[in-house]
Amino acid sequence: MSQHHKNPSKIVAKARENFTKGLTKTLTQRTNFLKSFFKFLKDNEEAIITAIFQDVRKHRQESRLEISMAQSHVRYLIDNLPKWVVCDKPPKRWVDVLDGLYVYSDPYGVVLVMCTWNVPLLTLLPAAGAIAAGNCVVIKPSHNSPNLGHLLDTTLRKYLDPECFPVFLGNTDETKLLLQERFDYIYYTGSTNFGKIVHLAANKFLTPTTLEMGGKNPVYVDPSADLELAATRIMWGKCFNSGQTCIAPDYVLCPKSLQNKFVKYAKAALFRFFKNDPNSCPIVTDQHFKRLVELLRGLTIVAGGHTDPLQNYIEPTIVVDVPSNHPIMQEEIFGPILPIITINNCEKAVEFINGGEKPLALYVFTKDMAVKDYFIDNVTCGGVTINDTLMHLMVEELPFGGVGMSGMGRYKGRDSFDTFSHKKSVLVKNSWRIVEKINELRYPPYSGRKTNIAALLLQYRRGLSLNWVTYVLVFLIGLCAGFLLYYVLDVHLL
Numbered sequence: 001m002s003q004h005h006k007n008p009s010k011i012v013a014k015a016r017e018n019f020t021k022g023l024t025k026t027l028t029q030r031t032n033f034l035k036s037f038f039k040f041l042k043d044n045e046e047a048i049i050t051a052i053f054q055d056v057r058k059h060r061q062e063s064r065l066e067i068s069m070a071q072s073h074v075r076y077l078i079d080n081l082p083k084w085v086v087c088d089k090p091p092k093r094w095v096d097v098l099d100g101l102y103v104y105s106d107p108y109g110v111v112l113v114m115c116t117w118n119v120p121l122l123t124l125l126p127a128a129g130a131i132a133a134g135n136c137v138v139i140k141p142s143h144n145s146p147n148l149g150h151l152l153d154t155t156l157r158k159y160l161d162p163e164c165f166p167v168f169l170g171n172t173d174e175t176k177l178l179l180q181e182r183f184d185y186i187y188y189t190g191s192t193n194f195g196k197i198v199h200l201a202a203n204k205f206l207t208p209t210t211l212e213m214g215g216k217n218p219v220y221v222d223p224s225a226d227l228e229l230a231a232t233r234i235m236w237g238k239c240f241n242s243g244q245t246c247i248a249p250d251y252v253l254c255p256k257s258l259q260n261k262f263v264k265y266a267k268a269a270l271f272r273f274f275k276n277d278p279n280s281c282p283i284v285t286d287q288h289f290k291r292l293v294e295l296l297r298g299l300t301i302v303a304g305g306h307t308d309p310l311q312n313y314i315e316p317t318i319v320v321d322v323p324s325n326h327p328i329m330q331e332e333i334f335g336p337i338l339p340i341i342t343i344n345n346c347e348k349a350v351e352f353i354n355g356g357e358k359p360l361a362l363y364v365f366t367k368d369m370a371v372k373d374y375f376i377d378n379v380t381c382g383g384v385t386i387n388d389t390l391m392h393l394m395v396e397e398l399p400f401g402g403v404g405m406s407g408m409g410r411y412k413g414r415d416s417f418d419t420f421s422h423k424k425s426v427l428v429k430n431s432w433r434i435v436e437k438i439n440e441l442r443y444p445p446y447s448g449r450k451t452n453i454a455a456l457l458l459q460y461r462r463g464l465s466l467n468w469v470t471y472v473l474v475f476l477i478g479l480c481a482g483f484l485l486y487y488v489l490d491v492h493l494l
Contacts, residue, residue: 008178011166015110015136018164025107025134027085031078033131033160038074040159041067041121044151048121051147056117056284062241069394070121070128076396076413077132084132084417087426095457098435100428105421107134108208109184114175114198116190117144117284118244122393123189124152126210127165129416130187136164140178142190143171144284176201183207185420189246192332192405210409210419213402214246214332215359219389220349220375221254221262222366230365230387231265234338237363237389239273239316242281243336247361249389250333251322253349256342263318263340267303270316282312283335289314292335295328299339324352346371350378358382358404363389382406 023029041048049063088103111130115123120141130137139156141149146169153167168178172194179186179201188198189212202209221230237249254262283289289312296305296317304317314336322329322339329339343349353359360382364375372386382402385392392398393412401410411419441454 008181012181014163019109019136024136024164030132030134034074034078036159037128040156041071044155047151051151054147055145057282059281066119066121070125073125074128077128081132098430102426104424106424108422111135111185111420112138112183114140114188115142117142118241120145120148126187126411129411130420132417133420135420139167211407213407215357215406216250216332217359217361218353219249219252219363221258222371224367225365227261228265231262232269233388235266235269238338239336244334247390249363251339251341253341253343259340259342263302266318283314346374353379358406360402360406
């Protein structure tokens with residue numbers, strides 16, 4: 001690691017200097033940076049796939065899908081940015097008819113985006129949102145992704161100004177030093193434990209923060225569901241990146257009568273998925289592998305269960321008859337192990353889910369719209385997908401984020417722009433002297449009569465937006481001019 005990267009003060013100070021100079025603020029600048037970022041993703045697709053494989057041995061096709069999603073997101077930002085940067089004009093009250101009301105989207109300044117190793121490109125996307133909002137961005141790849149981090153450090157600088165968008169490489173201790181710097185916004189993706197450290201560091205300067213973490217994402221399988229389809233989609237979501245994703249299905253809740261059939265269909269799905277490629281993706285670290293193996297202790301395994309400590313490989317595994325107080329139900333699994341908990345009905349399932357921390361994602365498989373609505377209305381979580389898993393992350397128009405211990409804040413689509421923009425209110429008061437007579441109601445000497453009139457004028461009233469008043473005034477002026485012209489001509493003709 002270069003000495004430059006070991007001095008976070010210098011890179012943050014340089015980024016702030018460039019932001020102050022206005023090098024990232026105009027629409028043209030933002031658009032060009034986003035286009036360059038897109039070009040980086042396109043030109044270096046093979047290098048990115050190779051780096052991710054070297055880091056975590058992720059399957060090539062999963063990396064390609066991740067790159068495709070990243071490209072789609074950046075393209076969406078480019079296409080929509082021109083309409084987002086235009087200031088909003090809120091509806092007016094009667095007392096504001098002659099004034100200007102505006103809401104500007106200001107960039108915060110210098111943003112820190114901290115990425116994770118499991119989906120490194122998708123966790124890099126908030127940086128694109130921060131660029132779209134006009135900020136300078138310090139990009140911090142995970143120290144568990146050294147090869148991708150090196151690629152970003154050496155290659156991204158050829159596409160984006162490294163003094164406006166520097167890449168900071170460092171381990172946990174060096175990251176803590178980086179967090180001592182003053183940022184204007186911090187975006188973090190990763191574990192809840194380190195998320196608490198990030199949040200604590202942000203408190204020093206009251207820095208606004210978005211935390212994307214994880215949790216135990218429940219799946220409820222209703223008797224009305226297509227069981228074979230449900231098992232296939234659940235096992236795909238569980239096995240993607242070997243379950244090492246923050247929105248992976250963590251456990252299944254279903255009636256006892258469905259358990260055996262679900263296991264049968266799940267086994268069939270696993271055979272279709274992995275019969276020719278059983279070692280799709282290992283567990284990222286020895287420590288994480290040992291933790292997962294320990295979680296299996298004492299459980300009833302009905303599918304999979306093979307482990308290989310030399311490769312850090314855990315076969316996709318299904319366990320049943322899991323006690324609710326077992327360690328595997330007390331923490332996020334973050335691996336290819338799927339516990340099944342039998343539950344009587346959807347009401348009991350909701351009660352079980354609400355007994356724990358708020359999840360990042362909730363998955364419900366049902367054809368009964370009443371069941372769907374019951375979960376949506378009664379479970380607080382980051383997001384809900386009905387009859388599938390993971391896919392809500394791929395929809396640009398849907399915000400993505402957690403709640404409670406699963407995170408705070410959101411991004412994706414318009415929310416990527418809004419998250420990194422300060423909404424600045426602007427009131428432009430009319431300075432006509434005749435209007436000042438109304439303003440005299442608020443000046444001393446005070447009286448009950450003046451206060452009553454002012455309160456009446458300022459009182460909120462539900463009704464139509466007063467933006468139409470301008471058009472009415474123009475119409476009335478035109479109408480008066482028409483009448484005047486008519487009478488002038490009439491008199492002249494006489």
